[in-house]
Amino acid sequence: MSKPLLSVRGLSMTFPIRAGVFQRTRGHVYAVSDVSFDLRRGGTLGIVGESGSGKSTLGKCVIRLVEPTAGTVVFDGRDVTHLREPELRRSIRSRIQMVFQDPFSSLNPRQSLQSIVEEPLHVHHRLERTERAAYAADLIERVGLDPARRDRKPHEFSGGQRQRIAIARALALRPELIIADEPVSALDVSVQAQIMNLLDDLQREFGLTYVFISHDLSVVRHASEDVAVMYLGRLMELASRDSLFADYRHPYTQALMSAVPSVRRVGARRRSRVVLSGEMPDSSDPPGGCVFHTRCPYARDRCRTEVPAVHDIAENHRIACHFPIE
């Protein structure tokens, strides 16, 4: 494998919980713990997990909306983990962009379509004013919107159209990496497919690299080359798409697979339906040992005391489990 575009090592994000008059730290939320992965240029990494599994926080750490508390994020050979905001603006912001989940809050209601799409160019002093307008019109058309509506405000567009606007904005600077945080979760199923196809086409056309965050396995399966499964801030299983879906080894992945409502069976190896009991534990008080042991149907004593390290189990297939499914 050639040098990865994005390389994440031991990434952790811990938020302090402050309370009381003096805002003393009363505890911590362990949003992301010790996550590592590589992503090749042009590839797509899907990250799946329940809400609260830390997948969004992971995305925000990569794009440096939040500064991780430990670990490193290396983008194109450069450690960007602790870059200060001015330096980030100068050299990184234009190369990594994000598409957010909710297209109703990710667009400023007071900006017109054109001004939304042009803003990134304006900020980075790309193109002259007149060229900008033409470029924006091209881009608007490319994502499947009518440039004649460029003066309209976001509320005049549907959810799917708004997500197209957000994609056009993310694309304006010709970034290399796009973090798509649940880009289709807020949309109707019919519209989801359109947006997925658009993202697909754009990836081919512009050679984009995606980190694709979703709670929906079928969406991730459609989009991704590699899939990472997260639970309570930790990486459970990371494998190429085909080997993950055909040959998952982690009990949590198994549970996720069996929960997919589908006519066609998603997991080829499904033996029986595994229904997890209980809720995901509070991330401010994660269980000791393997974080999944409280809900794992196969948990044994070792799982309760010893944190399983992420280790290779086959080529391109890593897992954090003491007793992988055979």
Next chain:
Amino acid sequence: MTVTQGPAGGRRRTNVNLIIGIVIIGSMALVTLVSFVYTPHDVNAMHREHRFEGPSARFLLGTDNFGRDILSRLMYGGRTAFYVGIVAVGIGIVVGTMIGGLAGYLGSWVDELFMRVMDGLLAFPGLIMALMVIAVAGPGTLNTAFAIGVMSIPGISRIARSGFLQYRSIEFVQSARTIGVRPAVIMAKHILPNVMTSLVIAGSVAFAGAILSEAGLSYLGLGVQLPDPSWGRMLREAQGHFMRTPWFTLGPGLAITLMVLGFYSLSNGIRDAIDVREAHG
């Protein structure tokens, strides 16, 4: 679609508050503007033979203890009221928004520092604060306006803070950050316009408060000084003659009441108008 849009699109309820507010403030402003070119009598001319007269064709609202025309003085006093209101609200909105905006957007120690200072300001009774400023800077129209403006900063800064705090974590602001927009531009371009409506409402309420405060200070003789006419001081001059000439107090009293009522009505009207737009926009 038709069910939800029918009532909103078909017969939207008339915004009575907004209409009342605009009519009252509009006519007060108009009368004040007219005073620049025309008043029925000279503001300070004393008609000695017509002291304490009731309303008549010549003196529509009667005359005061020096025989001056009350209507003319009321019109002229409107200038003071608007001047003090505009300066005070201007100071309050500009400084309050900057302090509250920075506190809300930056958070952490900036928030803590600014808001504790604001709490400190708020702990003083407003009038005492104003008296302090006037004691230091001396009385006068501009100083009065300044003192009242300072008084209005804490309230407005709290409103600005909550607005900026609310929008700080919204996704389009985060998106602006990932694009590389500078914090100052994010605050001015992406957050401020969305917070503006609540600031306008706060400003309108503060305007009513400023007019009341000015009247109060001037009534105590600490606000606007001679020769500038002020409704508050007119009330003070009138109180000694209340039993003899009630209409003397009626004019300035009504003017202050109308003005305050107008601005409150206006602020309610603006809020209603925005609520409707946001509910059906």
